[in-house]
Amino acid sequence: MQKLTIVIPAYNEEEVLTSSVQKLLDIEDQIAERNSLNQKADILIVDDGSSDHTWSIIERLNLETSRIRGLRFSRNFGHQAALIAGLREAVKTADMVVTIDADLQDDPNKIAEMVDKYADGADIVYGVRNNRDTDSWFKRTTAQGYYKVLKLLGVELVPNHADFRLMSKRALETFLTYPERNIFIRGLIPKLGYNTTEVYYKRTPRMAGESKYPLKKMLTFAWDGITSLTIAPVRLILIIGALACLFAVGMSAYSIMMKLLGLTVHGWSSLMLSVWFIGGLLMISLGVIGEYIGKLTIEVKGRPLYTIQNVLE
Missing domain, CATH: 1.10.287 (Helix Hairpins)
Incomplete structure (x- = not known):
C-alpha cells in the first residue's frame, strides 16, 4: 500500500489553516477513492514559530483526526527550513510527499494529477504556473528577469515553479543527503537527476491573511538562490x-x-x-x-x- 503525505509549512496562518486542511483532506479522500495505488494519506503541518494561534489550531486538528500531524519550531527559522523539517519527518513513513503552502494559492486540485504522474513512473512532479496574471507588473517582470539571470549564470531551474511539487521516497532520500545549511530547494532538486515531469495550474489570490514574502524577503530569497547555487x-x-x-x-x-x-x-x-x-x-x-x-x-x-x-x- 502506497502512502501520500502532504507537507504544509505554516507561519501565522490562523485565518486560513482550518479551511485549507479540510480541503486537502477532501482531496486526499477523492484521490484514494479513484486511484489504483490503494494509498493511505495524511497531512504534516510545520509551524515555523508562529506568534498567532496556528499551533493551537494544529493541536485541535490533531485531536479531531489521526491524519493530521504537526511539528513546531522553537522560533521562526524560515520557509525553507520548515520544508526541510517536514520532508525529513514525512520520508520516514511516506512513499510520496507533496509540499504546498498553507494559503493554497497553488491549486491543490492538481495533487491528484501529480499522483497519477507518480503512478506512471515520475519521481518528481513540478507544479508550474501557466500564467502570472494575478501578479503585479513589477513582480511579474522581476520574476521573469530573475529566471533569465539564473539561466545566464548556469543555474538549472524550472521557471515559474516555487515549492509546490511531489517527490517520491527515493528522490527525497537522495535530496536529504545534501548537507548544506544555506539551501535553495527549488534550485537543488533539478540536480537530483530523477525522472521528472510537470503539471500546470493557475495561481489564485489568498483567501485571507497577508503574504509572508514582502519585497525585502523576496530580494533576500532571490540573492540566497544565486549565492547558494553558483559562484x-x-x-x-x-x-x-x-x-x-x-x-x-x-x-x-x-x-x-x-x-x-x-x-x-x-x-x-x-x-x-x-x-x-x-x-x-x-x-x-x-x-x-x-x-x-x-x-x-x-x-x-x-x-x-x-x-x-x-x-x-
Whole structure:
C-alpha cells in the first residue's frame, strides 16, 4: 500500500489553516477513492514559530483526526527550513510527499494529477504556473528577469515553479543527503537527476491573511538562490577586474602619448569620477566575496538548521 503525505509549512496562518486542511483532506479522500495505488494519506503541518494561534489550531486538528500531524519550531527559522523539517519527518513513513503552502494559492486540485504522474513512473512532479496574471507588473517582470539571470549564470531551474511539487521516497532520500545549511530547494532538486515531469495550474489570490514574502524577503530569497547555487558572481568580478586592468594599460599608453604631444589637461572632474567608480567597484566586489565567505562560515560552524519544540504524532 502506497502512502501520500502532504507537507504544509505554516507561519501565522490562523485565518486560513482550518479551511485549507479540510480541503486537502477532501482531496486526499477523492484521490484514494479513484486511484489504483490503494494509498493511505495524511497531512504534516510545520509551524515555523508562529506568534498567532496556528499551533493551537494544529493541536485541535490533531485531536479531531489521526491524519493530521504537526511539528513546531522553537522560533521562526524560515520557509525553507520548515520544508526541510517536514520532508525529513514525512520520508520516514511516506512513499510520496507533496509540499504546498498553507494559503493554497497553488491549486491543490492538481495533487491528484501529480499522483497519477507518480503512478506512471515520475519521481518528481513540478507544479508550474501557466500564467502570472494575478501578479503585479513589477513582480511579474522581476520574476521573469530573475529566471533569465539564473539561466545566464548556469543555474538549472524550472521557471515559474516555487515549492509546490511531489517527490517520491527515493528522490527525497537522495535530496536529504545534501548537507548544506544555506539551501535553495527549488534550485537543488533539478540536480537530483530523477525522472521528472510537470503539471500546470493557475495561481489564485489568498483567501485571507497577508503574504509572508514582502519585497525585502523576496530580494533576500532571490540573492540566497544565486549565492547558494553558483559562484558565477565571483567569476564575474574576476572578469571585470581583468577588463579594468586592460583598460588601465590602454589609458596609461594614451596618457604617455598625450604627454609626449603636450596635450595633457589637468582635470579634477575626470580624476574624481575615476576614483569614485573604481572605489565603488571594489566595495561591490568585496561585498559579493564577503557573502560567500559568510556562507562558508555558517556551513563550517555546523549549527542546526532548526530546533523542534513540539511534535504531534
